[in-house]
Amino acid sequence: MAHIGMKRPVAGKLGEGGTYSEGFVVGKAINFTGTPTNNDVELWADDEVAETDKSIQDMGVSLSVDDLSLKVYADLLGHDYVAAVEGDGDSTPSTPESVEIGTDDVAPYVGLAFYKRRRKNNVTTFTAIFLRKVKFSEPTENGNTKGGTTEFQTPTIEGKAYPLEITVDGTKKNSVGKKATFTTEAAAAAWCDEMVGMESA
Numbered sequence: 001m002a003h004i005g006m007k008r009p010v011a012g013k014l015g016e017g018g019t020y021s022e023g024f025v026v027g028k029a030i031n032f033t034g035t036p037t038n039n040d041v042e043l044w045a046d047d048e049v050a051e052t053d054k055s056i057q058d059m060g061v062s063l064s065v066d067d068l069s070l071k072v073y074a075d076l077l078g079h080d081y082v083a084a085v086e087g088d089g090d091s092t093p094s095t096p097e098s099v100e101i102g103t104d105d106v107a108p109y110v111g112l113a114f115y116k117r118r119r120k121n122n123v124t125t126f127t128a129i130f131l132r133k134v135k136f137s138e139p140t141e142n143g144n145t146k147g148g149t150t151e152f153q154t155p156t157i158e159g160k161a162y163p164l165e166i167t168v169d170g171t172k173k174n175s176v177g178k179k180a181t182f183t184t185e186a187a188a189a190a191w192c193d194e195m196v197g198m199e200s201a
Contacts, residue, residue, distance in 0.1 A: 002119050003127065006032055008189060009063060009114040011076065012196030014133055018164060020111045023198025026072055027065030029114060030154055034131075034161070035060040036176075059161040059176055061112070061134055068139075068155040070099045076136045076157065078105045101138075109133050112161070113192035118181070126188035130195040131177040132164040 009032070012023035036059045043051035074081035080100040087094035115128040136159035144153060163174035178195075182188040 004117045004119060005029075006114055006116045007185075008192065009065065009112065010192050010196050010198055011110045011112050011134075012198060013075075014109040014111055014164075018132070018166060020195065020197030022075075023193060023196040024072060024075065026063065026076070026112075027067050027069070027155075030064040030066060031062075031156075032064070032114060033060075033062040035062075056163075056176055058163065059131070060158070061131065061136075061161050062156060062158045063112075064154055064156040066154055068157065070097055074099045075108075076110065077107045077138060080105075107135050107137065107159075109135055109162075111196045113195045115182075115185070115188040115192055117185075126182045126185050128180045128182060128188045128191050129177065130179075130192065131161040132166070132175060133162045135159050135162070 006029045009026040009029050010023055011026050012020035015021055037057045039053045039055050039057060041053040042049050071081055071083075073079070079102065082095070082098045082100075084097040085092075085095045111130065111132055112134045113128065113130040115126050118125045118127045136157050139155060139157045142153065161176050163176050165172055166175050167173075168175075180188075180191060182191065
């Protein structure tokens with residue numbers, strides 16, 4: 001099988017009881033890398049390996065998008081956001097859109113979802129991925145002067161996906177995330193939206 005690209009990363013704030021709300025599109029997808037941290041434990045008994053544990057602990061997350069708007073940036077990192085205000089030209093001045101980056105700001109836990117196109121035996125399906133409990137950290141701020149040729153500069157935001165306790169068939173377990181396969185792109189996108197608590201248009 002082969003995956004071709006990725007699209008439409010969405011996020012929503014994680015609330016009590018594992019619910020999600022205030023879902024939003026992070027940006028247009030460029031790249032996603034999920035690097036799991038796995039347990040690597042062996043129990044030796046009678047001069048041989050009797051038990052092993054290769055289970056996942058958490059996952060490092062790196063997401064690159066075409067643009068990270070100030071509103072999305074603030075929502076992902078817990079900063080104070082102020083929308084732009086158009087002045088009247090006389091007594092009320094215009095104020096620009098802005099984000100206050102406080103040293104005591106705490107990034108919220110969010111759910112993160114996106115989907116990829118999958119092709120196997122000339123049949124196209126869509127694989128959707130949902131990470132249940134992600135916390136992002138302040139991204140590196142870069143800037144390059146314009147040279148003789150255009151070089152696009154796009155943001156990357158990194159964080160970590162943690163396990164969240166869920167109940168599956170009456171049994172409690174810790175889950176970092178979930179994958180699902182769909183036959184249509186619309187169904188994959190709708191599932192991602194539902195996972196992060198995005199309201200239907």
